[in-house]
Amino acid sequence: MTPPPARRRRNGTGSPAPAHNLPRRGAVRRSQAITTYGVGSLIAVDHESFVVSGLDSADQHWDADESPRIHERRLARLLDVQHFRLPPASGDTSKDGMRVRRFPLTHSCPDCNELRRHREFNPPAGKSICGTCEADLVPSRFVIACEAGHLDEFPYCEWVHRSSGRGTTSAGPCSGILKLRSSGRSSSLRSIIISCSCGVPEVSMEGSFRRRALKDLGLRCRGTRPWLGTSVPAESCGLTPRTLQRGSSAVWQPVxxxxxxxxxxxxxxxxxxxxxxxxxxxxxxxxxxxxxxxxxxxxxxxxxxxxxxxxxxxxxEEDPTGDQESTFDHRYHALRNKEYERLRAGNVERERSRAEQFICERPLGDPAVLRPLGVAGPMLVKKLREVRALKAFTRLADPDTTGEADEAALSANPLTWLPAMEVHGEGVFLRLDEERLTTWENLPTVAARVERIRTAHQRIMEQRASDPTRVPPSPATPRMVLLHTLAHVLINEWSLDAGYPAASLRERLYANEDMAGALVYTATSDSAGSLGGLVAQGEPERLEQTIRSSVRRAAWCSADPLCIESETSGIGGTNLAACHACVMLPETSCEHNNILLDRALLVGTPEDPHLGYFSDILAR
Structure with missing residues (x-):
């Protein structure tokens, strides 16, 4: 990971000198460059802080050997690109890497307590120390961001002068020297004290995280995008920014x-x-x-x-049919529909070449043993390849609750490629019996319970959307919440029974009027990938035991009776009977950020045991 290159200097003959080797600032795994430290995110390296640079020039400086192209036509077509590229490897012999830029620029010195821009401390070249005290500079703990994805420095000057009105005048900002110190009385914001040499009373950071804190100062988002560099002009933005901790997960969420x-x-x-x-x-x-x-x-x-x-x-065949508008959501649903069809049909290994990356076969055992459970058609996915691409990112809001207009771009100019990673693994695909599922989801008690989740999720999406009239409907339906919760309890069960870490298993849900299936699979780049252990769990006799065991385990939670009787849980009430002690998973495993869950749809409630789809298992 390296900062953007400095300007080339000319030698005495007038020809450009060779580019200097860029200093290495740390290393991240390729998967982290997509999921954790992607473009626009903040990364701490030792006592310094950087923002990962945009991709405008990455196609030229990413080495072809260290950052090869990968292809997945269906996904490339969905995202309107030609191909994908793996992020560059960060080995000791790497020629280049992902570029970074220093951010935030506001730093403080722990010795003299001055608070100013990094360059104003006159640090030696290549170092981040105070030129006077020779102490390591501390990057600002606070930044501001808006829901359009913009990122900026915290306005310390305006904050300390807010009572006097002298933060910024027609003559320019106050010329005093800002200082930051800690009173040491506690670890709260009240103990972080900001002062100015102009004589205004010192103030604490308490209240700076209020939703209206910056609006009350008369500040609006300036539309700055530091990950794209100083040469890219700011966008016009009238939103009110929010104060965030520099390391908060709300600063960057990948799409x-x-x-x-x-x-x-x-x-x-x-x-x-x-x-x-x-x-x-x-x-x-x-x-x-x-x-x-x-x-x-x-x-x-x-x-x-x-x-x-x-x-x-x-x-x-994946084009929207009839009068359907060819929107991104329609195309993505068509992509999932085709996967569901192929998972049901299978792809036998002996009929394919060695280069085949998708092998899906029927189990050898009799699937009839699963019929009393309401489960049908298990398939053993012995070989699969998944490509995950970083399309954009969001700030302050989860990607599932925003529209494409709220997604921040990875570059200033359109790209013909996107960064992505490919992972290989194995999995088990199962479907629910359509007849029994239809009868169950039409029960009034089931519909009423899921409607509470759907209403809460829809409300959150509308609150966070820039245009509430264009928010798509919530995906929460009885079969979707049931399949989602079932996939979670199966992952928990297999992590205990088969020895897989829960974080190495993932779910992929297929739930609409024509689909009712779930794929649980390993798709990691480490040793928990394709070893055959998960496929063995898909044999009908073993799968039947797993479903019974997982349902019985889900019937009791260490947080009961509070959990099972909960009227609302999760973000904004988007869960019901679900908590970290029963069905929630590591965030790498869940498609929906641990929302839209309710284990009562599996096992019922004390008042209505027959509410659960698998309540017959508990009755025996």
Missing amino acids: LKSALSIPPWSDGRADPLAEHWDELRKLSSRDEVEMCLKFAFKGESPVPADEVMELLAAER
């Missing part, structure tokens, strides 16, 4: 989109066509496709024309 590689795209044969799909999609006849291939590859194409026609047909 991740993922897809499974499924036939006919899962054998890698279509990868050479990645840069030519925009032209190929415009063609309809085989002759036109053949001519386009000859022109694109200057001779014989690596993919036969007949195969390209099959790929084009498969791609068009």
